[in-house]
Amino acid sequence: MQTDRRSPDDVLTRLSESLPGRVDTAAEVLTAARTDRSGHRSGADPLAVVHAQSVEDVQAVCRIADETRTPLVVRAAGTGLAGGAVAGAGELVLDLTGMDRILEVSPADRLAVVEPGILNGDLNRALAEHGLWWAPDPASKDISTVGGNIAMNAGGLLCAKYGVTREAVLGLKVVLADGSLIEMGHRSVKGVTGYDLTALMIGSEGTLGVIVEATLALRPAVPGEVVTLGAFFPDVVAGAATAAAITTAGLVPAIMELADEATLAAIKDYAGPDGADLPEEGAFLLIQADGPGAAAEGTRMLELVVANGGTGRIAETPEEAERLVALRRSAFPALERLGTPLVEDVAVPRTKMVEMFAQIREIEARTGVRIPTAAHAGDGNLHPILVFGEADGVGGSGEIPQHVWDAAGEVFRAALDLGGTLTGEHGVGLLKRDFLAAELGEVQDELQRRIKAVFDPHGIMNPGKVFV
Amino acid sequence: MQTDRRSPDDVLTRLSESLPGRVDTAAEVLTAARTDRSGHRSGADPLAVVHAQSVEDVQAVCRIADETRTPLVVRAAGTGLAGGAVAGAGELVLDLTGMDRILEVSPADRLAVVEPGILNGDLNRALAEHGLWWAPDPASKDISTVGGNIAMNAGGLLCAKYGVTREAVLGLKVVLADGSLIEMGHRSVKGVTGYDLTALMIGSEGTLGVIVEATLALRPAVPGEVVTLGAFFPDVVAGAATAAAITTAGLVPAIMELADEATLAAIKDYAGPDGADLPEEGAFLLIQADGPGAAAEGTRMLELVVANGGTGRIAETPEEAERLVALRRSAFPALERLGTPLVEDVAVPRTKMVEMFAQIREIEARTGVRIPTAAHAGDGNLHPILVFGEADGVGGSGEIPQHVWDAAGEVFRAALDLGGTLTGEHGVGLLKRDFLAAELGEVQDELQRRIKAVFDPHGIMNPGKVFV
Structure with missing residues (x-):
């Protein structure tokens, strides 16, 4: 195989010749491509951002990147939470936002x-x-x-x-x-x-x-009305146990979201006077049932809430339902006010959720890092949010202190020990790659690397992401 | 990498030493492993059948097969319809029926x-x-x-x-x-x-x-009663159009099975006096709706049956429902009485089902091979059944005549031309491997072969299946 390593200037020249008008080296565009919504920021600007408009554009960029062995980072909205689309020194960014038909x-x-x-x-x-x-x-x-x-x-x-x-x-x-x-x-x-x-x-x-x-x-479209149930519990353990009871009873809520004590407190604080009726402490469970059986399911779910020591209420108006959903939706902005958030994403078997919440409490106590946690309780996917720095610290330097990383590592290990996974839905990206082999095992880790090499023999596709 | 090719006798000796009591060379066992429910039969007995009882047994067999470069065919019930578990000369069979806990x-x-x-x-x-x-x-x-x-x-x-x-x-x-x-x-x-x-x-x-x-x-378990609807149409085109109308209306039947004219005729014949009330000609559509909305869905489905020129009826008793399901279930045994069946398995986008039925009619006319067809109409998966040989020809030689293969090839090509696939659910196995590249394209075909090589560098795992 003939290699064709060229200097960055040569790469840019080839790109500009092949894709006139698509190659962007404006400083603010390059800088924007250094980060995503994880808050992580690469050490330097990438070479260029190419705004593809067609499949042919993408093919041309890949050919040039491959022939010149230039790392290629595919990117669009940049909303990733694991640094998967973060681009740095010597890398080329392929921007797909223009291909949106x-x-x-x-x-x-x-x-x-x-x-x-x-x-x-x-x-x-x-x-x-x-x-x-x-x-x-x-x-x-x-x-x-x-x-x-x-x-x-x-x-x-x-x-x-x-x-x-x-x-x-x-x-x-x-x-x-x-x-x-x-x-x-x-x-x-x-x-x-x-x-x-x-x-x-x-x-x-x-x-x-x-x-x-x-x-x-x-x-x-799912027929019928959506039934929305809001429930409060003395603590997150009771809330998690209720979620487990609902699953065990064979009910299938469309949504089942659990906010722990610290998250509910932040939500209440964020809501100000509008949150006056929220409890001073405890956990919050939001459930929605849909489809033709929704009303009957909602009633059974409410019975299980009460049986597990909670208080709950099925929304009687669309406005009441929307308010409950908005409370859950406000969790992230509410927590952002406490400091800079590092959002984690472990998932565990549903039966291990109670134990995972307990482990997070222990890690908080041991490390001193606050870790309010919200969970997609229907599927055992927890978002422990490690909060650090000053209150209202959003937009900080993007550097995550080592002691916060250490606490995140303990959260990962706890999830793996419970038969869970590092990441339920956010991906590995840059931020969790050091833990990949711990979850996959060495044999599978090597197998996965070899599969990557089949697709991408020169290793230009998003190198350094997922795999170290 | 050290290779370790040995004679078949050496392989058997190593297996017997490592897995005492698990290695079976009884003639009837070896012969049984030469075929599956596709009717295809390999040219010779395999070397041995190893009855694994544990993961460790499987590991030992794989190691010996890999080190001696002996092809390994994994097998259990042998119910495949594409020859995927058929074993032949020089091959080792790994039987997993004993691992059934x-x-x-x-x-x-x-x-x-x-x-x-x-x-x-x-x-x-x-x-x-x-x-x-x-x-x-x-x-x-x-x-x-x-x-x-x-x-x-x-x-x-x-x-x-x-x-x-x-x-x-x-x-x-x-x-x-x-x-x-x-x-x-x-x-x-x-x-x-x-x-x-x-x-x-x-x-x-x-x-x-x-x-x-x-x-x-x-x-x-899905709550509520299952609603069963049986419908008859003047022809399969009207039946397929009804199935499409049901999907387009946003209804989601649990089951929607369509039998064409030849299949319905065979079912009626097979039923004898019990089928006296079935129409002399036409097509049969069996629908089941389940879940809390089943009754309402069944009513709307029946309206669509009538709107599309069919006559239908929702079963009023479990016995009536069971009879309708039994009619559909009898399609395969009914068709087996006409001759030796080669069961194909194409799938097309749901909107192309009418056209696929028409193409099958044309292929029948052109080739003289009878191709009664039943379909999972909810998902566009058709089973064209190419019937050849004498009536009641089941248990024949397992050799499929070339003109039947040619007709099957035309069925495959028609499905691919309609944006469909060679195989919806039966697999490629031996019987469809010649058409793999036509569906995947050369680049993807090569990519898939290289993925196989990552898992199985010496090519011992079911060689000759899927890929030529």
Whole structure:
């Protein structure tokens, strides 16, 4: 194989010749590509940002990057929480925000074909006109792209009932590192020809190839009214036990969100006078049931809340329901006021949630780092939020102190010890790569690296992410 | 890398020493391993069948096979329909039927941990006691194993509503060709650490490694009564159009099975006097709705049947419902009486089903091969059944005449031209490997082969299957 290493200037010259008008080296654009919503910031500006408008643009960029051995970071909205799209010195950024078209919506085939740069929220607003929706529902949906959701295998609030992103993608068009374009998956519901590379791409965090088109499996709008239940408990253990009881009873809430004591306190404080009726202490569980059985399910869930020592109420008006949802939604901004947040993302088997909350309390006590925690309780996905620095510290330097990292490491280890995972939905990116092998084991870690090398023999696709 | 090619006798000696009492060379056992339910038969007996009882047994067999470069065919119930578990000259068979334990059922985590050799039906009977079920529902469920279902990414009747096998597996323990044991996936609902090797293994047809344990995602039993609707149409086009109208209307039947004119005629003939009330000609659509909205859905579905020129009726008693289901279930035995069946398995986008039925009619006319067809109409998966030889020809030589293969090839090409796939749920195995590259394209075909080589560098795992 002929190599063709060139100086950064040569790379920029080739890019500008091949992609006139697409290559951006404006200082603010380069600087913006150094960070994402994790708060992590790379040490230096990348070489350039290329604003792709077409599959051909992507192919041209990949070919040049591959031939010149230039690291390539694929990026769109930059809403990642693990540093997966952070670009640094000597790296090229491929920006897909310009590829944001909906190419097809087929109610009869119950699918949509889209470009990667479309925002999840924009897509779902367009689908709603057809009585359809795309189920992946990350909290970032109004600002994150479908391509990013796929690259990360995004989760969200609805996963226990409606699945993660992997279950909502039928096929992908992918540009490989060498610029070749392949089609994976199917337009049909079923299909088992060869290995499931579509599933392999989902969650691969930009390390295997560039997703340039996606065929998405849609769902019909869920009929009937949504039933919203807000419940308060003396402590998070009682709340987690209630969530477990609901699952064990065979009920399947659409949403089941648990906020621990510190999170509820922050929510109450953030709400000001509007939160006067919230309890002074305790935990908060928000549940929504949907579909034709929602009313009956809501009633049974409320019985389980009470049986587990909580007080709860089913919202009687849309306004009351919206207020309960808004309380949960305010958790993150409320916690941001306490200091700089490092948002973690462990997941454990549902039965281990109570124990995981207890472990987080112990880690807090041992390390002195505050770790308020909210959880997608229906699927055992906890977001321990390690808060450091000054109150209202958002927009700080992006540097995470070592003692906070150490506490995060203890959280990871506790999750793994409970049979869980480092990351339920945010990905490994830069921030969790040191722990990858601890979860996968050495043999699988090596196997995964060799799979990457099959797709990307020169290691140009998002190097340093996921794998150290 | 040190190679260690040995004669077949040496291989058997090593196996017998390492696995006393597990190595079987009885003639009838070897001969049975030459075929599966596809009817395909290999040219010669394999070397031996090793009856594994434990993970350690599997590891020992893999190590010996890998070191001696002996092809290894993993097998259990032998119910495959594509020749994926067919073993021939010089090959070793690893039989997993002895590894059939349920290791854990956790209603609270809504999961089960099982060995691969357990029958799907046996597992589901055990789960029913906990109010749970495992959704994969191939027609073979009473005779096929969970491990086989996973190795094939089995589908079945319920997929449009409840997903395929890939959506029902959380994690796997896998023995690689070199004997190493790795754990993929999670016990948690979510988890995005590294590449999704669990999904890659599902449907890999024994070519990547040996599944020795599976952690299965379960569902709570669906509440309420199942509504069963039987409908008859003047022709299969009207039936397929009705199925499409039901999907387009946003309804989600649990089951929607379509039998074409030739299939319905065979069913009526097979039923004898019991089928006197069935129409002389036309097509049959069987629909089941379940869950809390089933009654309302059934009514709307019946309206769509009538609007599309059909006559239908919602079963009023369990006996009436069972009779309708039994009619559909009798399709395969009914068709077997016409001759030797070659069961194909194409899938197309739902909107292309009408066109696919028309293409099959054209291929029948052009080739003279009869191709009665039944379809999982909810997901566009058609089973064209190419009938050849004498009536009541079951148990024939297993040799498929060239003109029947040619007709099957035309069916495959028609499905691909309609944006579909070679195989919706049966797998590629031996029987469809010649068409793999036509579906995947050359670049992806090569990529998949290189992925196989990562898992299995010496090419011992089910060689000749999936890939030519």
